[in-house]
Amino acid sequence: MDSRAATEPLTIAFDNYFAMSDILRDDLIAALNVEDESPAWRRNFLRATVVLVEGHTHCLREICLVGLACNPPEISDKETRALRSEKEFSAIDRFKYTLRATYKIFALQPTPDFGDIHWARATMALRKRDSLIHPKYPTDLEIPAELWSEIHAGITWLMKQLFNFTALLQEKYLSA
Numbered sequence: 001m002d003s004r005a006a007t008e009p010l011t012i013a014f015d016n017y018f019a020m021s022d023i024l025r026d027d028l029i030a031a032l033n034v035e036d037e038s039p040a041w042r043r044n045f046l047r048a049t050v051v052l053v054e055g056h057t058h059c060l061r062e063i064c065l066v067g068l069a070c071n072p073p074e075i076s077d078k079e080t081r082a083l084r085s086e087k088e089f090s091a092i093d094r095f096k097y098t099l100r101a102t103y104k105i106f107a108l109q110p111t112p113d114f115g116d117i118h119w120a121r122a123t124m125a126l127r128k129r130d131s132l133i134h135p136k137y138p139t140d141l142e143i144p145a146e147l148w149s150e151i152h153a154g155i156t157w158l159m160k161q162l163f164n165f166t167a168l169l170q171e172k173y174l175s176a
Contacts, residue, residue, distance in 0.1 A: 010070070021166075046132060046151060053162065054091060060165070061083050064101050073104050078093075080101070099161055108165065
């Protein structure tokens with residue numbers, strides 16, 4: 001097998017990742033350009049940012065699956081299962097296990113810390129987005145100011161983890 005054929009699946013996976021990233025980033029920028037802190041804006045911003053997180057996570061799963069097929073590193077059973085099945089884990093766990101596996105597969109440091117207040121806030125943001133998408137009561141659609149600061153911090157942390165991956169990857173592999 002020639003080297004082009006061997007790298008083609010990874011190239012396709014990264015091309016998809018970058019194309020999706022561009023679109024989702026544009027959505028985020030559009031949301032930030034009309035920021036007004038109204039309840040409607042908060043709901044829409046949270047929806048847009050979690051879609052960005054979920055889109056990136058899906059693309060990272062695809063990239064990691066190619067990596068596992070080529071040169072599998074040591075990753076946990078949960079990380080492997082999260083990469084191979086979108087249905088076995090919640091979106092929260094899928095994000096955590098996918099990102100941990102991604103950092104291991106590409107040997108990037110420092111790895112995200114899922115044991116601190118940032119991760120707790122991030123899970124709060126993801127749960128709140130679920131209640132916005134599947135509301136059962138009007139209160140499911142409310143994001144009071146005190147909750148908003150926690151949610152905003154959590155979603156910011158999630159996005160930083162994703163963007164740090166890209167920066168670390170470029171630093172390690174493109175500057176070598």
